[in-house]
Amino acid sequence: GQQLNQSPQSMFIQEGEDVSMNCTSSSIFNTWLWYKQDPGEGPVLLIALYKAGELTSNGRLTAQFGITRKDSFLNISASIPSDVGIYFCAGQNNNAGNMLTFGGGTRLMVKP
Amino acid sequence: EPEVTQTPSHQVTQMGQEVILRCVPISNHLYFYWYRQILGQKVEFLVSFYNNEISEKSEIFDDQFSVERPDGSNFTLKIRSTKLEDSAMYFCASDRGLWPQHFGDGTRLSIL
Numbered sequence: 001g002q003q004l005n006q007s008p009q010s011m012f013i014q015e016g017e018d019v020s021m022n023c024t025s026s027s028i029f030n031t032w033l034w035y036k037q038d039p040g041e042g043p044v045l046l047i048a049l050y051k052a053g054e055l056t057s058n059g060r061l062t063a064q065f066g067i068t069r070k071d072s073f074l075n076i077s078a079s080i081p082s083d084v085g086i087y088f089c090a091g092q093n094n095n096a097g098n099m100l101t102f103g104g105g106t107r108l109m110v111k112p
Numbered sequence: 113e114p115e116v117t118q119t120p121s122h123q124v125t126q127m128g129q130e131v132i133l134r135c136v137p138i139s140n141h142l143y144f145y146w147y148r149q150i151l152g153q154k155v156e157f158l159v160s161f162y163n164n165e166i167s168e169k170s171e172i173f174d175d176q177f178s179v180e181r182p183d184g185s186n187f188t189l190k191i192r193s194t195k196l197e198d199s200a201m202y203f204c205a206s207d208r209g210l211w212p213q214h215f216g217d218g219t220r221l222s223i224l
Contacts, residue, residue, distance in 0.1 A: 033213075035215075040217070040218075041217050041218070042116075042203050042205075042215035042216050042217045042218050043155065043215045044215070045212050045213075045214065048212045088154065088155065090155075094210065097160035097167040098143055098145075098160055098207070098209070099145070099157040099160055099168050099170070100145075100155075100157060100213060101157065102154045102155040102156070103154065104153075104154045105154055
């Protein structure tokens with residue numbers, strides 16, 4: 001099946017710093033999504049990307065859908081303590097039952 | 113904001129027993145999904161369901177698994193004879209088709 005490689009696996013940063021994480025795939029996705037998961041909870045959607053080259057912002061979050069449709073990045077600017085959590089990228093192809101293929105996650109830790 | 117709700121939040125079951133996990137998707141959504149997440153690992157797709165039938169399933173979703181939409185609101189996942197390796201968080205998700213999937217907070221399944 002399709003595999004998503006997400007990096008870095010974890011990050012420990014100072015409050016106020018910017019963060020960048022990315023996902024790459026060996027195959028094409030029609031849609032890229034970024035989710036955040038807090039302990040004991042389900043993934044919460046942050047940003048959805050539908051077109052190759054698309055750059056979308058949601059507050060301090062910015063994500064881009066790579067032009068080749070095989071990669072995406074997520075940036076968080078001016079991190080705050082509540083940004084702590086695990087961030088997952090997910091790729092979707094609408095001709096495969098709409099299933100999501102998830103990356104391995106990036107665990108973000110923010111030092112106040 | 114409408115949510116996907118899952119019950120129970122934690123299920124403890126003896127190996128070999130049957131278990132049913134329950135989900136109430138968002139009311140105007142048409143597509144329903146089950147995913148699982150083994151502790152410390154990424155989220156994995158199990159099955160997608162549309163128009164009262166399975167539209168896609170992964171190799172994890174073997175003969176021991178089944179899904180059902182018994183009425184207009186519930187969506188269930190049944191594991192017929194549980195194994196130790198079925199211990200995981202199970203997430204239900206739903207969407208309206210070509211829209212991002214929204215996840216519930218999950219059921220933690222512990223097999224003893």
